[in-house]
Amino acid sequence: MASITIRDVTKSYAKSQVVHGVDLDIASGDFVVILGPSGCGKSTLLRMIAGLEEISGGEIAIDGTVVNRLEPRERGCAMVFQNYALYPHMSVAQNIGYSLKVAGVPAAERTQRIQAVARILELEPMLDRKPAALSGGQRQRVAMGRAMIREPKVFLFDEPLSNLDAKLRVQMRSEIRKLHRRLNATSVFVTHDQVEAMTLADRLVVMNGGRVEQVGTPGEIYKRPASRFVATFVGAPAMNILEGVVELDGLSLLGGSRRLPVPRVGLPVGAKVAMGIRPEAVRLVAPGSQGALNATVDLVEELGAGRVIYVDLDGAAFSVVTSETVHPAAGATVGLKISPDDMHFFSSETGARLDVFKASMPVPAH
Amino acid sequence: MEKRVTFSRWTVGILFAVPQLLLIFTFFYWPAGQAVYWSLTLQQPWGGGNIWVGLDNFRSILSSADYWNSITASLVFAAISTGLAMFIALVLAALTDRQLAGSRFYRVVLIWPYGIAAPALALAFRFILAPEAGFMAVVNRMWPGFWDPGLDGADAMASIIAAFSWKYVGYNFIFFLAAFQAIPRSLIEAAAMDGSGVIRRFWDIQFPLITPTIFFLLVINITESFQDSFGIVDIMTSGGPANATNLMVYKIYSDGFKGLDYSGAAAQSIILMLLIVVLTIFQFRFIERRVHYR
Structure with a gap:
């Protein structure tokens, strides 16, 4: 449980600036969805929260601590990647338990916690399989398990559902929602799919061209879009x-x-x-x-x-x-x-x- | 569905294969067959007839201390130069993959040594490692008698290992770099999120995922260290001093063309071929098991 405060954050690469002064407050336990077309800087913003991209300007604080200079592992975030990023040479159990192994958790406790996570995600029968032997939905769940087992302060999702077929996407969407209700951890979810955004978000952040266009509940954004861009981007x-x-x-x-x-x-x-x-x-x-x-x-x-x-x-x-x-x-x-x-x-x-x-x-x- | 061409008559298929088969036969099976035949006979040095002697050539080679010395030298050379060439290339590739400043520059520069012919680079190294001038002369001035590949067998071995490794570092580097870059960046990032530091990530994620490349390079490097070493030995040490660098491939040449012992040289080629075959089978049986193919 942690709040995230983003103050005037910018990101520039050699010649171009991709994020222009974003301000955002994410309350503890909130499920926030960042929505925007590809190239709007939403993933970059998420990766700056995670610590995978350097912050060019401004400040990001998690739980009151400024994290600009902290390594990803010191920030207490867990991330679910778009292509799952499972370690192909490790079994499901090893994938889920890798962070505990790195942290030096004893083997017995590790096994117990892997089992507990696998039970929630219904992965118990496949703990010994390699990722290559899993279906898309199962891989997605392993990626979730890998994030969950660390009991992170913040969950970050980088378009985690975009590689799934339509039916599975709807199913995983409600699973993520249920999981959030159960864990109640602050979550930031990035997507370009407005249906996904509307259904998942407590609060929706619409981004365009490296700027935040509007922040509000899905209902507010649908009913009172703050700009022409938001109006045409949200709603189908x-x-x-x-x-x-x-x-x-x-x-x-x-x-x-x-x-x-x-x-x-x-x-x-x-x-x-x-x-x-x-x-x-x-x-x-x-x-x-x-x-x-x-x-x-x-x-x-x-x-x-x-x-x-x-x-x-x-x-x-x-x-x-x-x-x-x-x-x-x-x-x-x-x-x-x-x-x-x-x-x-x-x-x-x-x-x-x-x-x-x-x-x-x-x-x-x- | 895989598209596959099928021929109504098998003879048509054979016709397509003939050019390749002809090449392999002319340049591999025929000479190899000739070598097997010569190794079982005693050839006259100036031509004109031979005597069938069965396995006598092999018996005399295998009972020669010189030959066993040559095998030992070859194995030492293969082990150290392969290890060195692969280790240095692995470190360089890992650093380049992390996109350190100037990585584009060495990506190009490190490939060049492989393009240099072995005798040419051997000549360069002969100057570089000469005891009387250049860098090693400075070392010798500080520790007199420290370095003399003309007299000390170990120094001579070190020289040819340095030259060979230098060439193959470039070759191995290209393959290692390609292997590292084939690992999706998100895997490394996921490991970073999981709390793994740079070194730990290398051992837990990158290293296991490049094992197919490591295995491939191991087989190639060992094979090449038995064969491609000829030019280096010939120019740098001519097998000396006191046979310390008389590798198997060089001994075949010197016994055959300088000593005019064609039959003995043919028998040595057969043994070298068998040794490489056995080593390769060994690697496939026992090391490939530890490889993670994706």
Whole structure:
């Protein structure tokens, strides 16, 4: 059990800077997921916490102790690697018990602790096997066992599920979650998979381009994305974004080809904005309905429980998720009804969230 | 499914194999067969006929103290030069793998010695290790009589071992470095997270994982130390002083072409061949067991 404090941490290689001043507080016992596209610096940040990468600037403290200059073994972290990194020449038991062997724990106690970990992870029948004789899921569990046996203060996960098939991934996800509830150790989990991130996290950290874009609970991040990047990165299918200009009584979208009557948004008239709307929040109505946008159906993806309808809005791609029993054919014209309450506004220039309106502004009667 | 070409008639397959078989036959089985034949006869030094003598050549060689001395010298040379060449290469490769400053530079530089012909490098070492000039002369000035490969057999042996090892350090280095770099970095990092220090990681993780390469190099180095040593011995010591560096491969040459004892030399080649075969079988039987193939 330990808290992690990250203060203005940067990482630069010879010529390029990959992490730009990250600040983050991780409470003791929290399960924090760092989410971001590849190359956003999330793994680098994790490896700096682990001690596998040097910290170029700033400070990382675990449990109040600054660890910048400490070796990985002195930091009390355990790590689960993406490709598991099991020692191929050692049996499962030797793999799990290696850290104890290095620490000089007597053989009898070692065996006992290996057995205990193997029992939790259901690895008992394969303790004598080599990693090559295990399936992907089993290897994953051995990697978990190797981290668990040390009873670390902090668990670090570097995309540990990305090498598994979809079904196993879902299963391991819930196992990791259960394990965390049981051990209650501070965990930092890095992934580029937003479903994984949403389901695992107590708190979610979204990173992009070496910076933290937003920190919050998965619900907060879904409902109130702090930037255009977060809005389009979290949620599947991605949030629709339409560029527009604020007018007196609505929005002029897509270079003026469409108008959407919106009550005053509290933004200055003439401001250039990106209007975001989640595909789940769009309703399909009869074409030509009051206040709806007409669009042509491009493609319908059947998901069983619902479908994703991709439409063309004057050349802009736009998607709608619907569970209603409407089955528009490709080429048909549909109406899209967008409620002002579901709209997100981002600055066209900076991508930052703009919300000075809605609840605070009374909607004037027309 | 593996793609495999099959021929409807076996004769077509044989035709494809013929060029290779012809080469192996001409350059290996034929000469080897000739050597076996000569070793069982007494050849006249200036040609023209021979007498069948059965195993007499072998009997006379194996009862000669000179020959046993040559075997001992060869084994000492093989053991020390292989050990030295492999140990130094292993250390250099391990350091290079850790990406110390300048590792790109020695990666290239260390490969060069292997490209130098044995007699050329032997000539260089003859100058470097000469007792009357150069580095060893300085040592001799401090401890007079310390170094004289022309008179002291041990010094002469040390000289040829130094020259041979120097050449094979480069060769071994390439293989060791490739083996180290084939180990995923995350394994080393995982061991670091498990609390293992640099030296411990080397013994617990890296060393076991490069055992296939160590085994391969052991077989190659020992075999080459019996064969590739000829040029070095010829230029540096000519087998002297007092036969101290008269390795088996050099003795074959000097007995055969200088002493004109073709039959005795042929018998010695057969014995050398058998010795290498036996050593290789021994290595495969007893050392390969400790190798972890991935």
